[in-house]
Amino acid sequence: MAALDGIAADLREATDADAVDGVRPSVVACPTTEDEVSEVLAAAAADRLTVTVRGAGSKLSWGMPPASCDLVLDLSELDEVIEHQPGDLIVSARAGTPLSRVQQVVAEHGQRLAIDELVPGTTVGGLIATNLSGPLRMAAGGVRDLVIGVTVARADGALARSGGKVVKNVAGYDMAKLIIGSFGTLAVVTQAYFRLHPIPAAQQWLTIEAPSAGEAADLLAKAVHSQGVPSAVEISAAPGQPATVAVLLAGTERGVEARIGRIRELLGPSCQPADLGAARLPEGGIRLKLTSKLSAVAEVTQAAVDLGFSVRGSAGAGILHAAADNIDLPHALARLREATAAAGGAAVVLDAPTDLKRTVDVWGPVGGLEIMRRVKDQFDPDHRLSPGRFVGGI
Amino acid sequence: MSEQHSDPRMSPTTANSPDPQDNSQEAQPTAYGSVQAVIERLRASLPAEILVTDRTSLRTYECDGLLHYRVIPALVVLARDAEHVRTAVAACAAERVPFVARGSGTGLSGGALPHADGVLIVTSQLREIRSVSPEDQRAVVDPGVINLQVSEAARPLGYYFAPDPSSQQICSVGGNVAENSGGAHCLKYGFTTTHVLAVDLVTPEGEQVTLGTTAPDAPGYDLLGAVVGSEGTLGVATSVTVRLTRTPExxxxxxxxxxxxxxxxxxxxxxxxxxxxxxxxxxxxxxxxxxxxxxxxxxxxxxxxxxxxxxxxxxxxxxxxxxxxxxxxxxxxxxxxxxxxxxxxxxxxxxxxxxxxxxxxxxxxxxxxxxxxxxxxxxxxxxxxxxxxxxxxxxxxxxxxxxxxxxxxxxxxxxxxxxxxxxxxxxxxxxxxxxxxxxHGGSITGEHGVGSDKAKHMPKMFTATDLDTQQMVRCAFDPAGIANPGKVYPTPRLCGERPGRRAEPHPAQAAGLAEVF
Known part of the structure; x- marks a missing residue:
């Protein structure tokens, strides 16, 4: 580690607590500036070290364990909201900044980054790496629709930017799209610009029960296709319980009040205002992400519930999260791959005990894998960024 | 096609405009092959009536909506189906000959400007709306389908296609995908990239792949996100799955x-x-x-x-x-x-x-x-x-x-x-x-694209490293540099090259025999 020894960034020996999904690194680097990130990566390249980037570490075990991890690049000290321009509805923050801090800063001007913090503690970088989205996906889109510019440090340490700080911009390839959801295998995000939305003057959840997820199809269809423009339509279901459909209305005080009446008329009198709290992933040691065309969401949810999963997700976007403990994962996954494929989507294991993950193909079939491998070869020719964590062993 | 330019957007004879063709030719990493060889291949494999080679007819395609850049292509392929597109691209790939895709030709940055020694693949005859599914808020359309026709097909069912460039009565969905088209209403509804879920793409190597799924968040890298707005430099879309938006009350x-x-x-x-x-x-x-x-x-x-x-x-x-x-x-x-x-x-x-x-x-x-x-x-x-x-x-x-x-x-x-x-x-x-x-921290283009017109401005907005890194994406899709060369980036990246800052280790070090001090 000759090159690494000569750098300015803070280095320390790794401990067991730094293990990435069971793989223990030898060293942890804690850069405090983008230049230090660049320096660490350049040194790691010279020393041919494998690197896993870490923010809060809240989703570090997601995906496959890395085949090798010499160095953990800890970005938690790269935490700063750089620029908030309320008049332009944009904010930028460094990768290690907790999402909650960003929200706090922009909320002072009645704004928000319209994405749910499904995993408490998530940083900006972790959000981008894992492409998580919750109920607001329906109204505001996902991470891919909210990031307007990104700066990354390449595997060789070079800093590169794409996009910018204006929402409307078609100059150059939209590299951010490739980085979003890449699980730290292409490059290291150092900062990002996001577009913001105003916090609505009024918001209200309404919920209604259905005997089962499968029988919620009609309610979901009515809510999703309503001209009442729900900001979210969620389904949650678990074995042995009725399913719940939740609809979020947001807008002006008087507008929301009137629309509550209309949605209740549409879905039935048992549809009632409810306080749902912050959106979170369902609990369980095994976590799956299931995607589906809108008309098959109820069916896919039911299939997961029948296999023992608790499910919650956006029926308005077609993205579900399922969680369970103690299930036959290979069997369940095969069944859910069938169900989601028939529904125009996919089933991915986000997280599970390491040994269990090794018994299945966590990512499943992927369209365009050959090109993905070539993208990886371009950005990380030595395959040193979390090798093996991503699709097809990337 | 020229009659489709209902707007005389520009004078045909602006002085001082750079010749993009010269730029692209001098900057090419390697020499191109013979377009004659491609013509011969395609004469053997495609119907004669879809191949245009006579000079008068070729002139029809010499420019897009940006009228002051004009280049006559060597061959125009008027594709009627996806297989025609694939065949044409595969022939170009085999002979290492440039190709440019063109939809309705309404672009305002010269993105569909032909290459003089290349093939222009016109997708405007691929114009079938394959399905409209209001229950899934999706439609599957051919790339030549006109933007407004998608909304017309969906509106009776209570839906429409949100991207609305001013040219929406004539521009094609394939062109919208290439340019990531906006429009007056993207303030609230977002650009084309927000409304495209999947494309069938003919890669610059002549292979057909499907990127994305009917559902959002297909596993793997978001290649589709890179393709939308890449101005025809990463391949040619032959089918597009779009999101439909509920018509407002x-x-x-x-x-x-x-x-x-x-x-x-x-x-x-x-x-x-x-x-x-x-x-x-x-x-x-x-x-x-x-x-x-x-x-x-x-x-x-x-x-x-x-x-x-x-x-x-x-x-x-x-x-x-x-x-x-x-x-x-x-x-x-x-x-x-x-x-x-x-x-x-x-x-x-x-x-x-x-x-x-x-x-x-x-x-x-x-x-x-x-x-x-x-x-x-x-x-x-x-x-x-x-x-x-x-x-x-x-x-x-x-x-x-x-x-x-x-x-x-x-x-x-x-x-x-x-x-x-x-x-x-x-x-x-x-x-x-x-x-x-x-x-003021803005951009050189919000919706018209970089194309031939603004490639020269890209270095003012991005550093050399930014541009080089962005083009790694290009190298993954099109290592030979034949897909719409000379557009978007002023200087092509040599795809064989490794990134600039990386130094090869000494062979002894690589073999684990020595430390370098």
């Missing part, structure tokens, strides 16, 4: 007259600042209004220094509230006349002036350049003042039409090419406006 449109662009800008800020996200906020200045009046008699408020067109849509109860607030903000910021369009006919009348603006400028000037730049919206009045100063200093008139809500400016730089030197002056002012956008 209510739409209301306000036309507000102001004494000055500053007042109209202040009203825009007040509206956005109050937490409303209108479907659209459009602004026109006095010169643009004069042109629109001359062309379509839109009857905008007399004596206005600027007009705003503000549209809100959604549930009736929300629209009512927001609209009242918007009217208030306009009045409070000096609007002296306001008109409300309450039905489709009145709305069309309000929009007529705005939508005709580019073409209308032809009524007040023999020649003009349509510019497309973006600034942070809050810099609007500052930048407009500078444009006014530039215009006065150089004696070049500039009409301003823009998407005020998102800071996307479309200055129309007027000139008379029959007067010596005016073309050059107009080019200079047009370039200076882009510099202004960059000074």
């Amino acid at each position: 209510d739409v209301r449109t306000l036309l507000a007259g102001f004494r000055s662009v500053e007042d109209a800008g202040a009203a825009t800020s007040a509206i956005i600042g109050s937490g409303i996200v209108p479907a659209a906020i459009e602004m026109m200045d006095a010169l643009a209004i004069e042109a629109a009046e001359a062309a379509v008699s839109c009857g905008y408020p007399a004596g206005a220094g600027a007009v705003l067109v503000v549209e809100v849509d959604g549930p009736t109860e929300e629209v009512e509230q927001e609209f009242a607030l918007i009217e208030e903000h306009c009045r409070a910021n000096g609007s002296f006349e306001q008109r409300v369009a309450v039905d489709d006919a009145e709305r069309a009348a309000v929009w007529r002036g705005r939508k005709s603006a580019f073409a209308a400028v032809g009524r007040i000037s023999p020649d003009y350049i349509v510019q497309d730049g973006v600034i942070p919206r809050t810099a609007l009045s500052q930048v407009l003042r500078r444009i006014e100063e530039l215009s006065a200093e150089r004696g070049v008139r500039v009409a301003n039409v823009f998407h005020a809500g998102d800071g996307n400016l479309h200055p129309l730089v007027l000139f008379d090419d029959s007067v010596e030197g005016q073309g050059e002056q107009a080019e200079e002012v047009s370039g200076a406006i882009l510099d202004l956008c960059l000074e």
Whole structure:
């Protein structure tokens, strides 16, 4: 580690607590500036070290364990909201900044980054790496629709930017799209610009029960296709319980009040205002992400519930999260791959005990894998960024 | 195809325009193969009637909506199905010959400008709407399908396709995908990239792949996200799965007259600042209004220094509230006349002036350049003042039409090419406006694309490393550099090269035999 020894960034020996999904690194680097990130990566390249980037570490075990991890690049000290321009509805923050801090800063001007913090503690970088989205996906889109510019440090340490700080911009390839959801295998995000939305003057959840997820199809269809423009339509279901459909209305005080009446008329009198709290992933040691065309969401949810999963997700976007403990994962996954494929989507294991993950193909079939491998070869020719964590062993 | 250019967007003979073909040829990493060989291959494998080789017919395709760059291609393939496209690209790949894809040819940055020693693949005959599924909010369409036809097919079912570029009556969905097209309503609804879920793509190596799924978040890298807006440099789409948007229950449109662009800008800020996200906020200045009046008699408020067109849509109860607030903000910021369009006919009348603006400028000037730049919206009045100063200093008139809500400016730089030197002056002012956008942290293009026209400006917006890194994506898709070469990036990256800063280790070190000190 000759090159690494000569750098300015803070280095320390790794401990067991730094293990990435069971793989223990030898060293942890804690850069405090983008230049230090660049320096660490350049040194790691010279020393041919494998690197896993870490923010809060809240989703570090997601995906496959890395085949090798010499160095953990800890970005938690790269935490700063750089620029908030309320008049332009944009904010930028460094990768290690907790999402909650960003929200706090922009909320002072009645704004928000319209994405749910499904995993408490998530940083900006972790959000981008894992492409998580919750109920607001329906109204505001996902991470891919909210990031307007990104700066990354390449595997060789070079800093590169794409996009910018204006929402409307078609100059150059939209590299951010490739980085979003890449699980730290292409490059290291150092900062990002996001577009913001105003916090609505009024918001209200309404919920209604259905005997089962499968029988919620009609309610979901009515809510999703309503001209009442729900900001979210969620389904949650678990074995042995009725399913719940939740609809979020947001807008002006008087507008929301009137629309509550209309949605209740549409879905039935048992549809009632409810306080749902912050959106979170369902609990369980095994976590799956299931995607589906809108008309098959109820069916896919039911299939997961029948296999023992608790499910919650956006029926308005077609993205579900399922969680369970103690299930036959290979069997369940095969069944859910069938169900989601028939529904125009996919089933991915986000997280599970390491040994269990090794018994299945966590990512499943992927369209365009050959090109993905070539993208990886371009950005990380030595395959040193979390090798093996991503699709097809990337 | 040339008759499709209903808007004479530009003078055919602007002086001083660089020859993009020369640029691309000198910068190529390796020499191209023989287009004659491709022609021979395709004569053997494609129907004769879809191959165009005679010079007169080829001339039809020498430019797109940006008329002052013209190159006659060696061969045009009028593909009728996806297999024709694949066959044509595969032949180009086999012979290492450049190809350019073209939809309706309405692009404004020369993205579909042909290559003289290459093949132009026209997808406008692939025009079937394969499915419309309101229950899934999806439609699957061929790339040649016209943007507006998607909405027409979906509207009876209560849906529409949200991206609405001004050319939506003639531009194709394939072109929208290539350019990541916007439109007046992307302020609220987002650009093409938000509304495309999957494409069948013929890669530059001639292989057919499907990127994305009907559902969002297909596993793996978001290659689709990179392809949308890549201006035909990463492959050719042969099928597109789009998102359909529920038609709003209510739409209301306000036309507000102001004494000055500053007042109209202040009203825009007040509206956005109050937490409303209108479907659209459009602004026109006095010169643009004069042109629109001359062309379509839109009857905008007399004596206005600027007009705003503000549209809100959604549930009736929300629209009512927001609209009242918007009217208030306009009045409070000096609007002296306001008109409300309450039905489709009145709305069309309000929009007529705005939508005709580019073409209308032809009524007040023999020649003009349509510019497309973006600034942070809050810099609007500052930048407009500078444009006014530039215009006065150089004696070049500039009409301003823009998407005020998102800071996307479309200055129309007027000139008379029959007067010596005016073309050059107009080019200079047009370039200076882009510099202004960059000074304020903006972009050199918000929706027209980089194409042939603005590749030279890319180094002002991005560092050499930025550009090099972005082009790694290109190398993954198109290592031979044959897909629409010379567009977007001024200097192609040599795909065999390894990234600049990486040093090869000593062989002994690589073998684990030595440490380097």
